[in-house]
Amino acid sequence: MxxxxxxxxxxxxxxxxAGSAFAAVKVGFMLPYSGTYAKLGEAIENGFKLYVQEQxxxxxxxxxxxxxxxxxxxxxxxxxNANRLIKRDGVDxxxxxxxxxxAMALAKAANDSDTTLIIPNAGxxxxxxxxxxxxxxxxxxxxxxxGYAMGVVxxxxxxxxxxxxxxxxxxxxxxxxxxKESFEKGGGKxxxxxxxxxxxxxxxxxxxxxxxxxxxAVYTFFAGGGAVKFVQDYAAAGLKxxxxxxxxxxxxxxxxxxxxxxxxxxxxxxxxxDGLDTxxxxxxxxxxxxxxxxxxPDVYAVQGYDAAQMLDAGLKAVNGDVSKKDEMxxxxxxxxxxxxxxxxxxxxxxxxxxxxxxxxxxxxxxxFVKIAVEKLADPARGCKL
Amino acid sequence: xxxxxxLIQCLNAVQYGLLxxxxxxxxxxxxxxxxxxxxxxxSFYMIGAYMAFALQPLVAQYLGGGFVITVLVCVVLATVxxxxxEWAFYSYLYTREHLxxxxxxxxxxxxxEELRSIIVGNDVHGVPVPSWxxxxxALGDVMTYPVYRLFISAVCILIAxxxxxxxxxxxxxxxxxxxxxxxxxxxxxxxxxxxLFRIVFAIGVALAALAGAIAAPVSSVYPxxxxxxxxxxFVVVVIGGIGSIKGAFLAAMLVGFVDTFGQVxxxxxxxxxVYLLMAAILLFKPEGLFKH
Numbered sequence: 072m073x074x075x076x077x078x079x080x081x082x083x084x085x086x087x088x089a090g091s092a093f094a095a096v097k098v099g100f101m102l103p104y105s106g107t108y109a110k111l112g113e114a115i116e117n118g119f120k121l122y123v124q125e126q127x128x129x130x131x132x133x134x135x136x137x138x139x140x141x142x143x144x145x146x147x148x149x150x151x152n153a154n155r156l157i158k159r160d161g162v163d164x165x166x167x168x169x170x171x172x173x174a175m176a177l178a179k180a181a182n183d184s185d186t187t188l189i190i191p192n193a194g195x196x197x198x199x200x201x202x203x204x205x206x207x208x209x210x211x212x213x214x215x216x217x218g219y220a221m222g223v224v225x226x227x228x229x230x231x232x233x234x235x236x237x238x239x240x241x242x243x244x245x246x247x248x249x250x251k252e253s254f255e256k257g258g259g260k261x262x263x264x265x266x267x268x269x270x271x272x273x274x275x276x277x278x279x280x281x282x283x284x285x286x287x288a289v290y291t292f293f294a295g296g297g298a299v300k301f302v303q304d305y306a307a308a309g310l311k312x313x314x315x316x317x318x319x320x321x322x323x324x325x326x327x328x329x330x331x332x333x334x335x336x337x338x339x340x341x342x343x344x345d346g347l348d349t350x351x352x353x354x355x356x357x358x359x360x361x362x363x364x365x366x367x368p369d370v371y372a373v374q375g376y377d378a379a380q381m382l383d384a385g386l387k388a389v390n391g392d393v394s395k396k397d398e399m400x401x402x403x404x405x406x407x408x409x410x411x412x413x414x415x416x417x418x419x420x421x422x423x424x425x426x427x428x429x430x431x432x433x434x435x436x437x438x439f440v441k442i443a444v445e446k447l448a449d450p451a452r453g454c455k456l
Numbered sequence: 457x458x459x460x461x462x463l464i465q466c467l468n469a470v471q472y473g474l475l476x477x478x479x480x481x482x483x484x485x486x487x488x489x490x491x492x493x494x495x496x497x498x499s500f501y502m503i504g505a506y507m508a509f510a511l512q513p514l515v516a517q518y519l520g521g522g523f524v525i526t527v528l529v530c531v532v533l534a535t536v537x538x539x540x541x542e543w544a545f546y547s548y549l550y551t552r553e554h555l556x557x558x559x560x561x562x563x564x565x566x567x568x569e570e571l572r573s574i575i576v577g578n579d580v581h582g583v584p585v586p587s588w589x590x591x592x593x594a595l596g597d598v599m600t601y602p603v604y605r606l607f608i609s610a611v612c613i614l615i616a617x618x619x620x621x622x623x624x625x626x627x628x629x630x631x632x633x634x635x636x637x638x639x640x641x642x643x644x645x646x647x648x649x650x651x652l653f654r655i656v657f658a659i660g661v662a663l664a665a666l667a668g669a670i671a672a673p674v675s676s677v678y679p680x681x682x683x684x685x686x687x688x689x690f691v692v693v694v695i696g697g698i699g700s701i702k703g704a705f706l707a708a709m710l711v712g713f714v715d716t717f718g719q720v721x722x723x724x725x726x727x728x729x730v731y732l733l734m735a736a737i738l739l740f741k742p743e744g745l746f747k748h
Contacts, residue, residue, distance in 0.1 A: 107679045109578050239727065267719055268727030270684060272675065275468040275605075276716040282599035283461040296678030299580045303676065309592060309600030329582035329676055 095134035096386065096393055099156035101167030101177060102191075104141040107295055108169045110325070111371045112141075115191045117363045118375025119166060122383070125358070130379070131386035133393075138162055142173050149176025157184045163393040164189065166378050169371075171195035171242055178207050187400060189381055191374040196245045199422035201453035205400055208421040210377040210408075212342050213449040214242050214292075217319035218249025220340040220427035220443040221290060225250070225317060226257025230287035233259060236277060237292040239266035246292035246319050254290075262286055272300045278308045289314055294321035299329045306333035320430065320437065324370060327435045337432045343370040343412045344428040344439040355411035370412075377410045381417075384408070420451035460596045465716055471605055473712025474612035478667040479685055480692040480704045481619060482660035488699015489636040490653050492549055493557045496564035498686025500661045503537070503568065504530055504668025505677045506576055509583045523586035530669040531662050538661030542654045550653075569679070578679050583672040608670055615663070619701055632656055636699060691734050697744030706745055 100119075102112035116139075123135050138160040140152045149172070156162045157180060165181055165188040168174050174193030181188035181204075188207045190198065194214040198207065225233060233254060237243025243266070251261045263284060265277045281289060289310075293301045298321060305316055311333070320341025323334050355376065359368040366372075381403050388402030389395040408415050408423075415425040427444045430437040483497045507530040515526045545564070549557045585604045592600040623629035634642045635652050643649045668682075675681065692711055696703025711730055718729030737745065 105573070107578060109573075239724075266723050266726070270680075271727075272684075273472055273715065273719075275472065276465055276719045279461060279464045279468060279599065280720055282464075282596065283458070285598055296580045296676060296681065299582060299676045299678070300674075303582065304674070307592065307600075307602040307604075307674070309594070310598065313598055326580055329580045331582050331584070 095136040096130065096164065096391065097136045097138060097160065097162040098164045098166060098382070099138045099140070099160060099162030101140045101142050101152055101156055101165060101173075103144045103169050104139070106144050108144050110366070111169045111192065114366055114369055114371035115166075115169070115375035115378070117359070117366065118372035118377075119191070119379040121359060121362055121372075122376045122379035124362070126383065130383045131389075131391040133386060133391035142168050142170070142177075144168075144170040144173060146170065146172030146176055149173045150180055153177045153180035157181075157186055162186070164382055166191060166375075168193055171198075174198060175202070178202060178204070181206060185396065187385070187396065187403075189378045191378045192371060194245075195241060196449070196452075197241075199418070199420040199449060199451055199454065203420040203451060203454035203456055205456065206396070208381060208403055208417065209423065210381055211374045211423070212425075213422050214245035214319075215249035215449055216342070216425075216427060216447055217321075217340045218246040218251075218290070218292070219253045220429075220447060221317050221319065222250040222253030222255075222259075223257060224338070224340065224429055224443050225254050225288055225290065226259050228288075230254075230315075231259055232262045232286040233288045233290055234263045234265060234281055234284055234286045235261055235290045236265040236281070238269040238271075238297065240269045243269075243292045247290060250290045259287075261290075270297060272297055274301055274304045275308075278304060278310060281310060281314065282308065286314060289316050291316065291318045291322060293318070294324075295326070298322045299326045302326075302330045302337065303333045320370070323430075323432050323437055327432065327437075334432045335434075338440070339430050339432075339437065340427050340443050341370060341430065341437070342423070342425050342427055343373055344430040345436040346439045347411075347413070347428075348439075349411075349413065351409065351413075352411040373411050377408055377412075377415075380408050380410065381406060418448050418451060419456050420449070420454040422449045422451065424448040464595050464599065464601070465720060466713075467601070469713040469716035470709070471609045471712075472716060473709040474609050474616075475667060475671055476688060476692055476711060477705050477708035478612045478615060479664050480689040480696075480708055481616070481701055482663035482667075483689050484693045484696065484699055484701065484704045485632075485656055485663075486660040487693055489632060489656055490546075490550065492546060493554055493561065494546075494660075495558060495561040495686065496568065497660070497664055497689065498682030498684075499565050499568040500534065500538075500664035500682075501668040501671075501685050502572065502677075502682030504534060504665030505583075505672040505675065505681060506572060506668075507533060507665065508669035508672040509581050509677045510576055512583065523589075527666065527669045531666050534665030535658045535662045537665075538658035539654055541661070542657040546657060547650065547653070565682070568682075573679065576677075580676055580678040582676045585673040602674070604673060608674070611670055615666070616705060623701060628655070688730070691730055693744075695734050695737050695744055697741075697746035700744070700746035703744055703746035 104112050140155055142152050165186055167177050169192045171193040174190055190209040192211045194212050196213050196215050235247035237247050318339045320339045322339050356368045384406035385399040385403040389399045404417050413426050415423045418424050424446050426442050427447050429440040429443040431440050479501050486494050512526050515521050589604045589607050591603045595601045692707045696707030714729050714733045719726045
């Protein structure tokens with residue numbers, strides 16, 4: 072009796088798997104679900120699922136099956152975690168991650184196994200630069216982009232000299248290099264680049280340095296706890312009113328509650344802002360709040376949402392058949408994404424060509440001021456695609 | 457560099473050094489006197505800071521107190537926590553080898569981080585500076601120096617003086633010094649060494665938590681804040697000589713100056729300056745500046 076049952080069950084399973092044309096599309100999330108970036112990972116996943124849900128739970132007629140791995144924002148575990156999704160779960164599409172170091176490892180694993188990867192945050196220039204690859208896309212930004220946009224703004228405002236300051240690591244350097252490039256093109260001069268070791272937050276000596284140099288403006292790249300402390304210390308040192316502080320958007324994203332008064336009026340550049348007030352963005356925010364009332368919609372949710380849109384564009388072109396990898400990737404690369412941030416396309420290297428916004432902190436919002444640079448494309452230096 | 461700026465940088469160095477001393481003094485006490493490598497010391501700093509953040513509204517509501525009361529509540533709670541931890545965990549470690557001590561105290565780091573994540577979450581939070589300390593002093597023509605930072609330094613100096621007095625002039629200090637040099641002897645003289653150690657440990661935890669609590673308004677509170685402090689504190693303890701409060705004080709000042717001026721004059725090598733200092737000192741004084 073037992074044997075017959077097993078046999079029947081087995082036959083049913085076989086019949087089912089042979090019956091459907093293709094199995095569901097397997098999407099693997101490799102995101103931080105613990106540690107400092109846990110909330111970012113959650114927002115990205117929420118955004119992604121929101122889009123799929125809006126399409127009736129299917130993309131191009133295909134069921135979507137989710138697999139999850141917590142990457143712990145730990146680069147040394149990157150290859151191992153990526154392979155759990157690629158080899159063990161056999162995912163068709165990888166979505167990840169926040170931390171640039173982990174994303175590099177992830178990109179390498181994706182290249183080795185010829186898996187399509189959509190990066191919903193990590194901004195390392197190299198991923199869509201020297202390491203670019205036909206199967207790797209980004210729904211977020213390159214570190215160069217916000218920096219370059221702010222350099223344009225700073226030069227336009229007539230600042231002649233600037234000091235840049237960041238942690239002594241790749242993201243900081245890429246961002247401040249972007250600023251320097253456009254600021255000096257616009258006639259300004261970066262007189263000094265100050266750094267301190269990551270994740271040191273004893274800024275006082277460098278603030279004193281800034282006070283002794285007295286530049287027209289300061290451009291900075293900090294995020295998370297470092298951003299909170301830098302903004303507070305900058306104000307406490309009395310520099311805020313005499314030397315304008317400019318930054319990449321992460322300086323004031325998700326940190327405003329902690330920064331309080333000291334962040335008011337700061338100007339930053341990013342590819343998303345509060346108060347864009349377009350029908351598309353308003354609709355997105357309303358839906359997002361309805362589905363995830365505990366987390367307000369932010370740039371990370373948008374990046375997750377757009378990762379799903381990019382996948383959708385690819386799947387539609389191949390009628391949901393993920394085995395047609397090349398066709399699908401060509402379709403993603405040439406897609407026009409109707410993002411809440413505003414429409415964007417992808418560069419050859421797979422990075423968004425998007426409007427960069429100038430924002431100003433008002434209360435707990437990064438209020439939209441103007442478009443700093445329209446359709447800004449990362450130069451993708453070193454990419455051979 | 458013009459003299460005014462140089463002076464401000466010296467002030468920065470002293471202020472950073474003093475805060476380091478406050479955290480490191482607890483570590484060196486526990487390390488030197490009880491012989492325990494306490495990796496969880498950074499967590500106590502973190503706990504102090506998070507308590508200052510989380511308890512502030514509660515204290516205002518139920519005790520009607522402000523910042524000072526909050527800090528006092530933090531210190532009292534930390535002392536109780538330290539007393540409990542020594543009884544529940546650390547007291548089993550005295551006779552064990554260092555590897556086991558490292559494993560257990562590392563485990564505690566993970567436990568405390570996870571608890572922090574469950575109770576307060578993973579957000580960065582600011583702690584407001586008390587209004588009566590919110591001013592700033594003008595330094596030079598562009599820069600101002602927050603009064604609160606001067607307040608931190610004053611508290612650190614006060615605590616340092618208090619510690620010297622307790623260790624050198626009181627009966628408790630005498631017992632602590634005696635217990636450190638010969639555990640069996642002091643036990644045979646009828647002094648309860650276990651109780652003594654429990655008190656020392658509680659004081660160490662309280663010092664770290666106090667440092668965290670008063671640093672919170674300038675450092676804000678964020679996940680992983682304890683680990684960064686832990687490493688630099690071990691540097692201070694090793695340079696100063698394990699167990700020596702005097703050594704910890706001098707070492708903290710040295711680290712403060714080297715770190716500050718390293719950032720200004722050798723920005724590219726700022727990350728290694730402090731460790732070079734440690735290596736150089738250990739080369740000539742393998743047991744640190746003050747041998748215990």
